[in-house]
Amino acid sequence: MTGAYCADxxxxxTQELAGQVRDVLAKAVASPAGDAPNSLMDRLNDALxxxxxxxxxxxxxxxxxxxxxxxxxxxxxxxxxxQPLRAFGGQ
Numbered sequence: 740m741t742g743a744y745c746a747d748x749x750x751x752x753t754q755e756l757a758g759q760v761r762d763v764l765a766k767a768v769a770s771p772a773g774d775a776p777n778s779l780m781d782r783l784n785d786a787l788x789x790x791x792x793x794x795x796x797x798x799x800x801x802x803x804x805x806x807x808x809x810x811x812x813x814x815x816x817x818x819x820x821x822q823p824l825r826a827f828g829g830q
Contacts, residue, residue: 748799780805
């Protein structure tokens with residue numbers, strides 16, 4: 740999943756930032772599951788939101804589907820009015 744996020748993040752992430760994303764996502768996976776069926780996906784997306792908010796200069800895709808058995812993930816950029824969100828200068 741880290742690779743999928745990093746591949747579409749804008750601007751491209753350094754190895755250090757990719758490592759931070761990996762750590763953030765690992766913590767989200769390790770945190771206790773909630774009652775919602777998509778709770779892991781929600782935790783992963785929340786973790787990515789927090790990462791981007793802290794950095795304030797990166798924007799990347801979010802998990803849209805996750806197969807926990809195989810680890811297959813589909814990701815898509817969030818958008819506003821049909822336009823992808825931008826990392827610089829807000830929406």
